[in-house]
Amino acid sequence: MDLNADLGEGFGRWTLGDDEALLDIVTSANVACGFHAGDSSTMHRICVAAVQRGVAIGAQVGYRDLAGFGRRRIDYDLGELCDDILYQIGALEAFCRVAGGQVDYIKPHGALYNTAAVDEGQASAVVAAVRAYDPALPVLCQPGSSLARLAAVAGLTVVGEGFADRGYQGDGTLVPRSAAGAIVHDPELVVARAVRMAVSHQVETSDGELVPCAVTSICLHGDTPGAVELAARVRAGLTEAGRQVAPFVTWPAG
Template identity: 55%
Template sequence: MGEAKFTVDLNADIGEGFGIWRIGDDEAMIGMITSANLACGFHAGDPAGLLEVCRMAAEAGAHIGAQVSYRDLHGFGRRFIDVTFEDLFADVIYQIGALQAVAEVAGTRVSYVKPHGALYNSVATHPVQARAVTAAVHAVNPELPLLGQPGSELFRQASMVGLRTVAEVFADRAYHPDGTLVSRREAGAVLHDPAAIAERAVRMVKDGVVAAVDGSVVPVHVQSICVHGDSPGAPHIAAAVWEQLRQHDIDLQPFT
């Protein structure tokens, strides 16, 4: 196998259990990703569980990101909340700070920030909430990158305050022709075939495109690929993506 011509980050949402409830197989996932998006207690994640996952990430060499969200444990952070700028600004600061303390005890650190669920979708178009998230990240540490959707309001606001942005694509989510994600409320929004997902990931990196639900080809800018840790069979999906990327001379490295 020749020298890798492409380099990409592979991220997944983990640490999303709460108490006795566990979502996904964090231990299986952590060895197959380069960046771990950790819940911060607002949509999922309890302190003891997050400390355990941070220790696993530190041992595996995966970089840790704060996956900030609305305060919505009941809805897993997937419901829009019309929160004020001041409240969201403080909530994001609080979540990053909490995870940072846990990460430091585990021998690692928070390397980036990624919004979760409904907040991720909201900050793509909502100027006030996007500004609250970017202002909070900048206030905590202006060197922290933001992982998210290219062309979003979040990225526009980030550029205004000088935050680095990292473009993300989703190997296991369906896309509309305009490059937006198909809502989870619609059939076929989440893909489950490991081989097909892995093939999409390779095409995204090498060709810079993804097939939309109508069959059209959508251009994508890829710095990091997300596979969802809470999907059924997530470890098998992550393993298939990892293997296919490596087989196509695509090097996997954290973006931070």
């Protein structure tokens, strides 16, 4: 099982989360590329630290929306959205190369992630950007989503992602952040949910139902209070459940 976290989401003198501590725990780092958060120096620092630790680096591409942290839907011209995604991947790739690494995968952020899960137009823009840049790059996204389906049709590698600290609805989508139950705060429950995803490929919805959740990577948010301790507990729980925790990009094909 892969364990990923959103990192590098500070900007200038403002910091968010303990990136270095999380990099000691997670196996894949979704690095903000400067549009929803992050800046050049932060990207450089995270890339160096990730390469030193053997952590895979993903371009977490988002809307051009620093003020809204990329969590407000934008109805883009799809060509412009594709170009904005290409811009972000290229920016992060530069710092990866300087650090001795590379961009290993792509993951949309925030509102783009949620929109591309259900909107074929925006999902197609993400797919077009990845195909244009490097069709060998995996796309980390929600299983069963529009993005997952279109990426697979386009011949891209799709990696299913689950959220141990987010609430799920009956259709397998995430509970909106504006609604009750969007965030799971109980650490023991978060660990139990991660283990269930890894072992049984299921997740419990906000209504108490179990729905399929076939994932190979579990995300924890770096801005969650106590994120470092929570990530350590989730990793320990996965190990105790017999799951080896390693970057998905290092797994044998098939």
